[in-house]
Amino acid sequence: MERNIYEFITYLRDVKESSPNTIQAYQNDLKKLQLYLEKQDITSVTKISETSLNSYVLNLEKEGFSPASVSRNISSIKAFFLYLLKKGKISKDPSERLKPPKVRRKAPETIDIDEMNLLLNQPDPKTPKGIRDRAMLELLYATGIKVTELISLKLSDINLKMKYITCEGKNERSIPFGRPAKEALEEYLAIRQKAFNKQSSNILFLNTSGEQLSRQGFWKIIKGYAEAAGMEGVNPNRIRQTFAIHLLDNGADLESVREFLGHNDIMSTQQYLTKNHKNSREVYQKTHPRA
Numbered sequence: 001m002e003r004n005i006y007e008f009i010t011y012l013r014d015v016k017e018s019s020p021n022t023i024q025a026y027q028n029d030l031k032k033l034q035l036y037l038e039k040q041d042i043t044s045v046t047k048i049s050e051t052s053l054n055s056y057v058l059n060l061e062k063e064g065f066s067p068a069s070v071s072r073n074i075s076s077i078k079a080f081f082l083y084l085l086k087k088g089k090i091s092k093d094p095s096e097r098l099k100p101p102k103v104r105r106k107a108p109e110t111i112d113i114d115e116m117n118l119l120l121n122q123p124d125p126k127t128p129k130g131i132r133d134r135a136m137l138e139l140l141y142a143t144g145i146k147v148t149e150l151i152s153l154k155l156s157d158i159n160l161k162m163k164y165i166t167c168e169g170k171n172e173r174s175i176p177f178g179r180p181a182k183e184a185l186e187e188y189l190a191i192r193q194k195a196f197n198k199q200s201s202n203i204l205f206l207n208t209s210g211e212q213l214s215r216q217g218f219w220k221i222i223k224g225y226a227e228a229a230g231m232e233g234v235n236p237n238r239i240r241q242t243f244a245i246h247l248l249d250n251g252a253d254l255e256s257v258r259e260f261l262g263h264n265d266i267m268s269t270q271q272y273l274t275k276n277h278k279n280s281r282e283v284y285q286k287t288h289p290r291a
Helices: 002-014 020-039 050-062 067-086 113-120 128-143 147-152 179-195 215-228 236-249 254-261 266-272 280-287
Strands: 164-167 173-176
Touching: 002 020, 002 067, 020 050, 020 067, 050 067, 113 128, 113 236, 128 147, 128 179, 128 215, 128 236, 147 215, 173 254, 215 236, 236 254, 236 280, 254 266
Parallel strands: none
Antiparallel strands: 164 173
């Protein structure tokens, strides 16, 4: 089984081009499954049955794993066995009827407009770092993109004249942004080459060494400004939720918000609630507080 897991992880990395975090999660989940099955004297993928997988899921629940963790494990298991089936390693998928536990979604938390403005005004506009951070925060709130998408943006992904960004990858899409984000980006781009671009990188946002910012590094930046503003529980996910809720509160329709967020399934967007569909630029300008 270990060899099969290795081949699956290689497939995720080289063919699917999954993120390092995603690959690590799959690897951890499948390693856990492997160790459990070995204790049951099951070492070959052809010997794994629906019953043994159900026993494993029950064991996770007995060990106190949250419904969300169990669901993620089941998702990893299903992806693994689907891969094996497609590769002809097994003749039947034992995970086909595995069902995740129902997870109660927490209502999305939002940051009100005054608090959001306070956070956006924390970076020092007199320093290169402050100018960069202001541009990142403005763009994050203006577009609702994920941290991994923000730190992966290239110079060519920004269209300042038309005021939109292009997010590449699995959920490729174009997202408009407003005047404050445009002005913050222009200010940053004016100093980027001299202050940050020590390695001729085409990545938009760079650290002081001229390298791409890490996900953890950006989380620390947000945490620092939130603490300076006296705000608790602020993180990139909450800013993304705030982006969606502020649009909907101002009359944007669910389908437009789904497109902006890059959700494949509108059910994921429904947690934010809504109404009907228009041109994306028109929707954005009428509904985003900083358009």
